[in-house]
Amino acid sequence: MRTPFVVGNWKLHKTVAEATALVTELKNQLGAVKGVDVGVAPVFTSLWPVARRLEGSSIALAAQNCFYEEKGAWTGEVAPSLLADAGCTWVIIGHSERRQHFGETDDTVARRVKAALAAGLGVIACVGETDAQRDAGATFAVVDQHLAGALAHVDAAASARVVIAYEPVWAIGTGRTATPAQAQEVHAHIRTRLRERLGAAAGDAMRIQYGGSVKPGNAEALMSQEDIDGALVGGASLEAADFVAIVKAARPKT
Ligand code: PEP
16 A cells, blocks of 8 residues: 655745744645645745744655755755754655755765755655656666666665656646656656665555645546655645645545
């Protein structure tokens, strides 16, 4: 049985006051929801106040990135243990916006995943192809390469704390969503790779989220696919009503 996991990636949005107000609404509206794990990923400056507001709630707190060193002369970076100290239990690693704008590579993703797991955090590792890569027929090759980085230091035991987010770059923030069939095709491919690499039991137990313009109107069709175990939601996670509707569209997978 895989419990779906729906996470809101707030990106570079919301002041501390706005973030705590949104999470208060989510806490109120999602308190009774069962059978789905929920998380939010605010900007770094809101992590601690949101963590305090989430006390007593099952909504998990995630960071949007972390560094791979624990301490030292690394101006501007944040260590995984400091994220845990601020109340995070998850961290998103290798988001395409990090790869595209901040020079992240499969190697730095691998190091970040290793450091995050060592600090006790769960990891949401993002993989996915660009438009041009899809048009060139390279979707599976790109996903395989991203997976190799994300899983470089992950064994079957650690895999219980790792979630893969398939996020086709062409669908992120564009309003263009992969069709449920397109998404399922790649998720099934990822599932095969997870089973090959980590063994059938661990591969079957791992959750694979879909991300890319998930909205209340398409969430159920996407998340009802066999290998789609929840969603990583950007734009639609900024409004409580939309995010709550997406969370309520998720069903456990047997
Ligand atoms: C994301 O940022 O991970 C994402 C999927 O964004 P959006 O839902 O806005 O496409």
